[in-house]
Amino acid sequence: MKRGVDDLALFGGHAEFDQTLLVGRPSTGDRTKLYERLDRALDNGRLTGGGMLVREFEDRIAHMAGTRHCIAVCNATAALEVIIRAQNLHGEIIIPSMTFIATAHAVRYMGATPVFADIDPVTGTIDPDHVETLITPHTTAIIGVHLWGQPCDVDRLADIAHRHNLTLIYDAAHGIGCSHGPTPIGGFGHAEVFSFNATKVVNSFEGGAIVTNDDDFALRVRQAHNFGFIAPGLIGGLGTNAKMSEASGAMGLTSLDVFDEVVAHNKAGYDLYRDLLAGLPGLTVHAYDERHRNNFQYVVVKVDQDHAGLHRDVLLDVLRAENVYALMYFSPACHQLEPYRSEHPVTLPHTERLAEQVIALPTGPATTSSDIHRVCEIVRFAIEHSAEIVEAFGRIDLNSCKN
Ligand code: T4K
Known part of the structure; x- marks a missing residue:
């Protein structure tokens, strides 16, 4: 439980997880x-x-x-x-x-x-x-x-x-x-x-x-x-x-x-993330259209800096320092990567906006509901203390903190 910004691992506190929590842990079955x-x-x-x-x-x-x-x-x-x-x-x-x-x-x-x-x-x-x-x-x-x-x-x-x-x-x-x-x-x-x-x-x-x-x-x-x-x-x-x-x-x-069990587990995890992160300014759990079936392998949150008070990359750094290895699926977008950005530069406004906001959070059979509660506590804490984090972030040498 973080009481102040100094408790965040990014600023020298103890990491929330001893073992890295991963996106994409394999589903191996029996x-x-x-x-x-x-x-x-x-x-x-x-x-x-x-x-x-x-x-x-x-x-x-x-x-x-x-x-x-x-x-x-x-x-x-x-x-x-x-x-x-x-x-x-x-x-x-x-x-x-x-x-x-x-x-x-x-x-x-x-x-x-x-x-x-x-x-x-x-x-x-x-x-x-x-x-x-x-x-x-x-x-x-x-x-x-x-x-x-x-x-x-x-x-x-x-x-x-x-x-x-x-x-x-x-x-x-x-x-x-x-x-x-x-x-x-x-x-x-x-x-x-x-x-x-x-x-x-x-x-x-x-x-x-x-x-x-x-x-x-x-x-x-x-x-x-x-x-x-x-x-x-x-x-x-x-x-x-x-x-x-x-x-x-x-x-x-x-x-x-074990496909059906895994999807049920993923869906329960997705619902929990959505409930625990509801109401945070500038942070949305990507919603899946209920007319279509999904396997809930990806729990994607979008961080809108203007309302969240911090950029997606800052939240990512906060999470990774706590040993939550969240990923950016997909950022940068393909047209922003080589060789494409040099060969055929194009501007794609909706893609660029989404690519700047996405974070995929840990899910799958290896992620427990207790893990999700702890991840969401970190996210909630970060958004609620965004101004202090951004201020402190400006003072640290990020290279010494990144994994
Ligand atoms: N089209 C789309 C839309 C795709 O998303 C992909 C692949 C493809 C085409 C091509 O499919 P394949 O040719 O790969 O069949 C990963 C995967 O390697 C890639 O298959 C996947 N999409 C993409 C979204 O994610 P990375 O570079 O993020 O993977 P990697 O190896 O860093 O793993 C991500 C995390 O998963 C790690 O932080 C740890 C965890 N992990 C990974 C592996 C491989 C494990 O816990 N155990 C493992 O064995 O690309």
């Missing part, structure tokens, strides 16, 4: 089941390239996503790259800048140019009106991002893509188990991509999946993610190695087994 699955793979001798665990994982993800096809891959970045190549996308691809750098890099890495669209200021997802103004004769595709598991405006984007004859892809890295109304994320656009990185709500160590209802495209992607093989010894075209291993399949299945 280890015995994981080891049993690994044993089966080891006994069977098929460790990658179409093993039984990856096949089972693909079936379960396709079922959750409501799609005819799922191709498991080594990570979501590779998945985006495989799709871009399989669809022969080139020229300009419109994407939001409010996303992880992987979305932009996948486009650029495959030789196309990412063109950054601004966002809807309420949801933070890509703004269809702005997308439409960015279309040129060089545009070949739109990649929407279901930011923090919230669906993009899928109807408007489908209409735009249809009218301009563009491929529509979704980066659904955050979107497993989420929906647009009653429809699961997964079957929108030409294809969607999930991430099963260790930090995600479903974890396969590293991993991802491409889901689609297009039979021909699914076949091409399955070939392209395995060197272009169409049959043993027979190459049908260009390909890469983006396969998921059986170890990842084992982890993914074991993590999926």
Whole structure:
């Protein structure tokens, strides 16, 4: 319990947490089941390239996503790259800048140019009106991002893509188990991509999946993610190695087994954060539209300096000094990072405002309600003492305090 500003760890007080509280602690599920699955793979001798665990994982993800096809891959970045190549996308691809750098890099890495669209200021997802103004004769595709598991405006984007004859892809890295109304994320656009990185709500160590209802495209992607093989010894075209291993399949299945419990835990944590942080000036817990299902893997607060009395970065420093390793998902936005900011400088007002305000707070199975109470006490204390903190902050050597 902090009584005065001097009690904050940033100013020499004792840190609230002895062990660092992290955003993105993996959801691992039952280890015995994981080891049993690994044993089966080891006994069977098929460790990658179409093993039984990856096949089972693909079936379960396709079922959750409501799609005819799922191709498991080594990570979501590779998945985006495989799709871009399989669809022969080139020229300009419109994407939001409010996303992880992987979305932009996948486009650029495959030789196309990412063109950054601004966002809807309420949801933070890509703004269809702005997308439409960015279309040129060089545009070949739109990649929407279901930011923090919230669906993009899928109807408007489908209409735009249809009218301009563009491929529509979704980066659904955050979107497993989420929906647009009653429809699961997964079957929108030409294809969607999930991430099963260790930090995600479903974890396969590293991993991802491409889901689609297009039979021909699914076949091409399955070939392209395995060197272009169409049959043993027979190459049908260009390909890469983006396969998921059986170890990842084992982890993914074991993590999926506890998906409902994890989402329930996340939702309870999210509700608690929202209750405990209610009414603080300048601080908002990002609200998820209740018409859509969310997995609550991201608890994002927005700090409006004008009303909170301190900048987001100051609150972040306060939290990190207390061993709460909050993260900025996503800040800076992609267009503010290299190589994009030098190559194609653009101004995106809504994106820039959101990127300046966001903090993702710890959640997931490793975060207890007691942890959340303690984190919220720090946040509340910081906002209530913002003037003193900013004053004291101006006097310290930050480099000696940062982790
Ligand atoms: N599109 C979007 C919209 C994405 O958000 C992402 C990835 C992608 C595409 C690409 O997906 P993948 O190719 O990765 O499948 C992390 C993840 O590495 C990345 O997967 C994720 N999004 C992004 C939002 O977050 P970092 O650089 O913040 O991760 P890292 O490794 O610093 O981990 C964050 C925190 O999680 C750490 O402070 C500690 C904790 N952690 C992390 C790992 C890996 C653990 O406790 N255990 C772990 O094993 O990017």
